[in-house]
Amino acid sequence: NAGVTQTPKFQVLKTGQSMTLQCAQDMNHEYMSWYRQDPGMGLRLIHYSVGAGITDQGEVPNGYNVSRSTTEDFPLRLLSAAPSQTSVYFCASSYSRLPTGELFFGEGSRLTVL
Amino acid sequence: AQKITQTQPGMFVQEKEAVTLDCTYDTSDQSYGLFWYKQPSSGEMIFLIYQGSYDEQNATEGRYSLNFQKARKSANLVISASQLGDSAMYFCAMRELLVNNAGNMLTFGGGTRLMVKP
Numbered sequence: 001n002a003g004v005t006q007t008p009k010f011q012v013l014k015t016g017q018s019m020t021l022q023c024a025q026d027m028n029h030e031y032m033s034w035y036r037q038d039p040g041m042g043l044r045l046i047h048y049s050v051g052a053g054i055t056d057q058g059e060v061p062n063g064y065n066v067s068r069s070t071t072e073d074f075p076l077r078l079l080s081a082a083p084s085q086t087s088v089y090f091c092a093s094s095y096s097r098l099p100t101g102e103l104f105f106g107e108g109s110r111l112t113v114l
Numbered sequence: 115a116q117k118i119t120q121t122q123p124g125m126f127v128q129e130k131e132a133v134t135l136d137c138t139y140d141t142s143d144q145s146y147g148l149f150w151y152k153q154p155s156s157g158e159m160i161f162l163i164y165q166g167s168y169d170e171q172n173a174t175e176g177r178y179s180l181n182f183q184k185a186r187k188s189a190n191l192v193i194s195a196s197q198l199g200d201s202a203m204y205f206c207a208m209r210e211l212l213v214n215n216a217g218n219m220l221t222f223g224g225g226t227r228l229m230v231k232p
Contacts (some may be wrong), residue, residue, distance in 0.1 A: 031217070042118075042205055042222020043159075050217055058219060090159060092220075099209040099218045100147045100166045105159040 002026045006091050006106035013081040013113045021076040021109050023091030029104070031094045032074040033058070034066065036087040037108075043090060049074055050097045081113045116140065118223035120206055126229050127196045134181070135191040135226045137206030143167075147209040148189040149220070150180065154202040162204075165189060193228075201230045 007022045025032065030051045035043035045058030049068040063085060065077040074093075078085060091106040119138045127133040139148065150162040165173045165180045173180040181190040193200060206223040 033217070035220070040225075042207070042225060043220065044222075045219045048217045048219075056214070056217055058217075088157060097211075097217050099143075099145060099211050100168075102161060102164055103149070103209065103220060105151075105161070107158045110157070 004091055004093055004104050004106035006089075006109050008109060009107065010110050011112070013078070013111065015081060015083060015113060017081050019078050019081065021078075021089055021091075021111070023074045023076065023106060024072050025074075025091075025093040025104070026072065027093065027095075027104065028071060029093035029095055030071070031097045032068070033092050033103075034064070034074070034076045035090045035092060036060065036085075037090060038087050046076065046089075078111075081111075083113045085111065086113045087111060116223075117221045118206055118208055120223035120226050122226045123224070124227045124229070126231055127193075128231050129198060130195055132192060132194045133196055133228065135193070135204050135206070135228065137189045137191065137223060139187050139189060139206075139208045141187075141208065141210055143210050145211070148180070148182070149207045149209065150178070150189075150191045151205045151207060152200075152202045153205060153225075159205075163191065196230045198230050198232060201228060203227050 004025045033048035034046040047066040049055045089109045094103045146167045148165045152160040163175045163178045177194045179192045203225045209220045
């Protein structure tokens with residue numbers, strides 16, 4: 001089972017460049033979300049989606065856009081990369097929006113902005 | 115106030131011994147989930163164990179058990195018979211509905227770095 005797949009695993013950008021982190025899940029999960037993890041810290045919610053066509057902001061949404069055109073895919077776009085966006089990004093999915101039940105994580109995408 | 119507090123930044127345990135990692139949480143919601151994740155040096159987030167707020171029995175998964183004390187708002191992770199491969203960062207997390215009830219958010223503690231000594 002593929003589970004949650006993130007690409008790329010590593011990326012280096014220059015300040016001002018844009019890029020898209022891809023996330024796909026094959027578990028038919030309605031709920032998907034993006035988190036970022038800064039060094040030595042836990043994860044913080046960037047954006048989430050409760051189903052195709054529905055997205056909303058999390059705790060730290062500035063500088064990021066998302067879309068959900070299909071149930072499977074939930075890409076995260078960095079519009080104009082800044083050094084403060086250097087982080088490890090995790091995509092996660094779950095069966096529903098309810099707070100109970102397991103949350104499945106991708107392996108993470110390490111982004112460095114110079 | 116911190117939502118999730120892990121008071122042990124680092125811990126050592128002797129191989130084959132049991133260890134308890136502390137976690138306290140703060141919420142006014144009735145429905146929430148408590149999770150423990152392991153993050154080895156390779157960086158991936160590995161799910162270990164889950165406890166729902168309405169679950170009366172403590173969760174167990176192999177060598178992992180969660181000591182859930184709802185009145186005290188604590189959710190400590192117990193690892194029995196520690197192995198060298200258990201050396202990693204451990205995160206306690208709580209999942210709650212967002213204020214808009216449309217989504218949920220997993221809030222993480224600061225983590226505990228566990229080091230298993232041979």
